[in-house]
Amino acid sequence: SGSGDPLYRVVLLGDPGVGKTSLVNLFAGLQERDLLEQHGEAAYKRTLSVDGEETTLLVMDTWEPEQPGEESRRRSQCLQVGNAYVIVYSITDRGSFESASELRIQLRRARQAEDIPIILVGNKTDLVRCREVSVEGERWWRGGSDWWDLAPGFLPSCFPLVPGPACGSARGASGAVSPPCSSLAEGRACAVVFDCKFIETSAALQHNVAELFEGVVRQLRLRCGAK
Numbered sequence: 001s002g003s004g005d006p007l008y009r010v011v012l013l014g015d016p017g018v019g020k021t022s023l024v025n026l027f028a029g030l031q032e033r034d035l036l037e038q039h040g041e042a043a044y045k046r047t048l049s050v051d052g053e054e055t056t057l058l059v060m061d062t063w064e065p066e067q068p069g070e071e072s073r074r075r076s077q078c079l080q081v082g083n084a085y086v087i088v089y090s091i092t093d094r095g096s097f098e099s100a101s102e103l104r105i106q107l108r109r110a111r112q113a114e115d116i117p118i119i120l121v122g123n124k125t126d127l128v129r130c131r132e133v134s135v136e137g138e139r140w141w142r143g144g145s146d147w148w149d150l151a152p153g154f155l156p157s158c159f160p161l162v163p164g165p166a167c168g169s170a171r172g173a174s175g176a177v178s179p180p181c182s183s184l185a186e187g188r189a190c191a192v193v194f195d196c197k198f199i200e201t202s203a204a205l206q207h208n209v210a211e212l213f214e215g216v217v218r219q220l221r222l223r224c225g226a227k
């Protein structure tokens with residue numbers, strides 16, 4: 001891919017302390033010793049090769065408000081500029097999970113007409129003993145042929161869903177078998193949840209971080225026709 005290739009802006013959102021900067025730094029390939037004190041916005045550009053094709057992402061850490069009152073303006077700025085969003089919470093912080101839920105709603109509202117990829121990330125999976133947000137989620141059937149695996153609390157309000165059968169059991173109408181819950185527990189293969197993919201990561205252990213950004217690229221290709 002040449003120099004004329006488009007650049008896709010990926011914005012990280014989430015409460016302070018959930019690990020956004022750590023995830024962005026891993027994306028940028030920065031080591032701890034290379035880190036400089038950063039003020040406000042930080043953005044890193046990298047070309048990723050995913051499924052044999054290259055895509056360039058510009059990954060932006062959220063703007064932290066510098067002064068009280070700036071927050072809402074900055075936030076609405078953030079909500080406008082991204083081609084894709086990574087909403088991060090910490091699995092050890094229930095409040096950050098609730099914020100993530102709220103952010104997703106704000107984002108949908110701000111970009112109503114667009115089919116923007118959103119990836120929900122539960123970070124800090126290494127801190128298993130402090131887990132406050134369950135990974136299991138819930139399995140729901142939609143009207144069609146497949147299921148949605150929802151992170152806990154992420155019930156879409158605009159679709160009529162019915163609680164799904166237990167993991168690993170057969171589905172009534174089409175006979176499709178729902179996958180075992182272990183795929184959820186590993187945080188890799190959750191189904192599309194109307195506009196959310198879901199993955200659990202550990203920036204500390206560098207677990208699933210590459211997979212996260214590869215997932216962003218795949219979502220951009222699916223939804224935005226990104227090359």
Ligand code: GDP
Pocket residue numbers: 014015016017018019020021022023123124125126127201202203204205
């Ligand atoms: P941000 O405010 O969302 O950008 O969060 P930071 O990236 O600055 O991380 C906040 C704190 O959490 C720092 O002390 C990080 O070292 C720590 N942290 C980030 N990710 C992880 C993780 O996956 N596991 C653990 N144990 N700590 C993490």
